[in-house]
Amino acid sequence: xxxxxxxxxxxxxxxxxxxxxxxxxxxxxxxxxxxxxxxxxxxxxxxxxxxxxxxxxxxxxxxxxxxxxxxxxxxxxxxxxxxxxxxxxxxxxxxxxxxxxxxxxxxxxxxxxxxxxxxxxxxxxxxxxxxxxxxxxxxxxxxxxxxxxxxxxxxxxxxxxxxxxxxxxxxxxxxxxxxxxxxxxxxxxxxxxxxxxxxxxxxxxxxxxxxxxxxxxxxxxxxxxxxxxxxxxxxxxxxxxxxxxxxxxxxxxxxxxxxxxxxx
Amino acid sequence: xxxxxxxxxxxxxxxxxxxxxxxxxxxxxxxxxxxxxxxxxxxxxxxxxxxxxxxxxxxxxxxxxxxxxxxxxxxxxxxxxxxxxxxxxxxxxxxxxxxxxxxxxxxxxxxxxxxxxxxxxxxxxxxxxxxxxxxxxxxxxxxxxxxxxxxxxxxxxxxxxxxxxxxxxxxxxxxxxxxxxxxxxxxxxxxxxxxxxxxxxxxxxxxxxxxxxxxxxxxxxxxxxxxxxxxxxxxxxxxxx
Numbered sequence: 001x002x003x004x005x006x007x008x009x010x011x012x013x014x015x016x017x018x019x020x021x022x023x024x025x026x027x028x029x030x031x032x033x034x035x036x037x038x039x040x041x042x043x044x045x046x047x048x049x050x051x052x053x054x055x056x057x058x059x060x061x062x063x064x065x066x067x068x069x070x071x072x073x074x075x076x077x078x079x080x081x082x083x084x085x086x087x088x089x090x091x092x093x094x095x096x097x098x099x100x101x102x103x104x105x106x107x108x109x110x111x112x113x114x115x116x117x118x119x120x121x122x123x124x125x126x127x128x129x130x131x132x133x134x135x136x137x138x139x140x141x142x143x144x145x146x147x148x149x150x151x152x153x154x155x156x157x158x159x160x161x162x163x164x165x166x167x168x169x170x171x172x173x174x175x176x177x178x179x180x181x182x183x184x185x186x187x188x189x190x191x192x193x194x195x196x197x198x199x200x201x202x203x204x205x206x207x208x209x210x211x212x213x214x215x216x217x218x219x220x221x222x223x224x225x226x227x228x229x230x231x232x233x234x235x236x237x238x239x240x241x242x243x244x245x246x247x248x249x250x251x252x253x254x255x256x257x258x259x260x261x262x263x264x
Numbered sequence: 265x266x267x268x269x270x271x272x273x274x275x276x277x278x279x280x281x282x283x284x285x286x287x288x289x290x291x292x293x294x295x296x297x298x299x300x301x302x303x304x305x306x307x308x309x310x311x312x313x314x315x316x317x318x319x320x321x322x323x324x325x326x327x328x329x330x331x332x333x334x335x336x337x338x339x340x341x342x343x344x345x346x347x348x349x350x351x352x353x354x355x356x357x358x359x360x361x362x363x364x365x366x367x368x369x370x371x372x373x374x375x376x377x378x379x380x381x382x383x384x385x386x387x388x389x390x391x392x393x394x395x396x397x398x399x400x401x402x403x404x405x406x407x408x409x410x411x412x413x414x415x416x417x418x419x420x421x422x423x424x425x426x427x428x429x430x431x432x433x434x435x436x437x438x439x440x441x442x443x444x445x446x447x448x449x450x451x452x453x454x455x456x457x458x459x460x461x462x463x464x465x466x467x468x469x470x471x472x473x474x475x476x477x478x479x480x481x482x483x484x485x486x487x488x489x490x491x492x493x494x495x496x497x498x499x500x501x502x503x504x505x
Contacts, residue, residue, distance in 0.1 A: 150405055153422050157404030193422060195402060
């Protein structure tokens with residue numbers, strides 16, 4: 001029996017889909033059986049990020065409406081045997097699926113997979129309600145911006161109301177240099193407001209743009225700092241105790257020199 | 265046995281000179297003199313009072329003894345009490361208007377003083393009694409509480425959340441949202457928070473917002489209306505004891 005994890009944020013553009021793709025791929029790379037479910041009906045993206053767009057035949061609406069069997073709609077990833085995608089429909093809207101149908105779908109997926117990762121759409125309406133309906137636990141993604149944190153707070157409140165207790169926080173696109181100069185909210189500032197446990201911090205990384213466009217998750221790139229952060233996060237989800245990356249290590253001149261000479 | 269005739273004790277408020285009034289008054293006078301003289305100015309500037317046990321000296325005699333002490337630079341202060349003899353009432357009347365009392369409405373304050381002169385207890389007028397709502401969690405964005413009475417929040421009030429109460433609002437955490445105390449038009453209501461950093465404060469019919477670039481204070485604060493204006497003061501707990 002697997003676990004259903006919903007990745008949500010409230011605000012759009014903070015990195016839910018990127019995070020879903022990377023965490024899912026990271027877990028699959030560790031040998032787990034993972035299925036990624038895109039619930040953003042009408043605005044599907046997860047298939048693009050994973051580079052699986054051209055393989056879609058059936059989607060989540062076809063499954064819930066009984067047009068096909070679940071197994072037929074699942075797309076096998078090109079890199080990992082254990083990774084699957086259940087894509088969203090592009091020509092329908094959020095009302096095409098109900099929370100009850102989602103709950104049923106999650107129960108079904110849990111039987112065959114270790115982790116069911118649900119990519120939630122932005123907003124707090126039907127799409128959000130669908131996405132969290134079958135979830136066992138939730139991960140809330142935010143960026144160090146006041147508006148994103150505000151929306152994350154709202155989402156955490158709604159998750160609690162839906163009996164999804166103690167969600168974990170992912171802070172995306174942090175710029176250590178800006179935090180140090182006081183121009184960006186720090187992790188502590190965010191935690192003080194949201195008061196939930198931190199799962200991980202992803203530093204701002206240009207590699208993400210490149211890998212996302214190519215359809216190759218950054219988690220597979222050993223040189224990417226964001227990829228490293230996602231790998232750590234995937235391990236934390238499985239229960240491993242992995243310390244947070246030191247995001248400030250590269251900031252000092254001495255440290256950069258040390259790295260240049262090869263001490264680090 | 266002059267030691268038993270006059271005994272000088274130090275208390276935290278000043279000196280208590282204990283006198284055995286059964287002894288001859290001349291002996292008392294001489295012993296006091298020698299005692300103070302032998303101290304070589306040690307007591308100079310100290311406040312003192314006499315303690316006679318159950319007995320009383322005549323006013324003249326008391327004055328004479330006081331005069332001896334005053335010659336040596338001591339200062340009379342009858343407020344000093346021997347610890348076991350502290351007259352509770354007197355002690356309290358000396359305390360200036362304490363801050364907690366300031367937080368009370370004008371109606372309640374005199375009654376509170378009368379009802380409990382010794383121990384400052386929390387109490388309200390029968391007609392002021394309001395139900396209290398204890399909120400045992402933080403309020404997040406989008407969450408709203410409306411209550412006819414006082415509201416206590418054991419957590420934070422985050423931006424985007426709202427609390428509306430007809431009575432007072434007390435937040436044992438950070439107040440970052442919008443709160444309205446005395447929502448039924450009661451301008452005597454108060455808002456208190458461990459960290460008062462609101463988006464907007466409303467008490468009764470007064471609405472105010474913090475000045476631009478207002479950073480959160482590091483101590484608890486209390487907001488109330490004085491002459492139609494929102495006043496924010498530090499909430500100092502040492503005024504409560």
